[in-house]
Amino acid sequence: MYYSQLQELHRYLIRYRKMLKCSRCTKETWNVTKRGWPMCGDCTRKIKLDKYYQKTYGVSYYTILTMFKRQKERCKICEVKLKLPSDKHSKVEKKACVDHCHDSGDVRGILCNTCNTGLGALGDTKESIAKALKYLEEIENGTT
Numbered sequence: 700m701y702y703s704q705l706q707e708l709h710r711y712l713i714r715y716r717k718m719l720k721c722s723r724c725t726k727e728t729w730n731v732t733k734r735g736w737p738m739c740g741d742c743t744r745k746i747k748l749d750k751y752y753q754k755t756y757g758v759s760y761y762t763i764l765t766m767f768k769r770q771k772e773r774c775k776i777c778e779v780k781l782k783l784p785s786d787k788h789s790k791v792e793k794k795a796c797v798d799h800c801h802d803s804g805d806v807r808g809i810l811c812n813t814c815n816t817g818l819g820a821l822g823d824t825k826e827s828i829a830k831a832l833k834y835l836e837e838i839e840n841g842t843t
Contacts, residue, residue, distance in 0.1 A: 708735070748784060756799055756806050767795060767809050774811040776818075781811055 708731055711717070718727040719737035728739040738746075749760035756763075764783065772781055774793075781795040796815040798807045801823065810818070821827040 704735075752797070756797055757804060758806055763797060763806075763809070766806070770809055774814055775808040776810055776814040779811050781809065 719731070720726070721728050721739040721742055722736045723738060723742040726739045726741075728737055730738055730740060730743065732738050732743070745760055752758055752760050752763055767781075767783060773779065774781055774795075775798075779793055781793050783795050793811045793813075795809045796812050798810045798815050798818065799805060800807060818828075821831060
């Protein structure tokens, strides 16, 4: 459909208070895709996230969602409650980040931004994390 046709359709729907059923979840909506299919905002957001996850990490949105549910919607390291970017109605403050290996590209888990940034700053290696832990233990024991 052309953009002008979509605008005309959208105006018609609003003017006459006609609701369409979303083509994916059957919720009522006024939104219409570029191809003229009715689609609610939640489904549109999930499709965009799915494309992003496929392009960036090579996994689908539903794979990430399954992993997120398996972790009980918590960060794998600090266990703080998280929300996915698609969950706009959630009262939870911290957004979930996908942790992945930069060498292989494999997704490792879902973390909060703080833990994900911390791992990245330490170089994602066991050796650097062990050195940081040793440093903290030395400070705690007063041996530095």
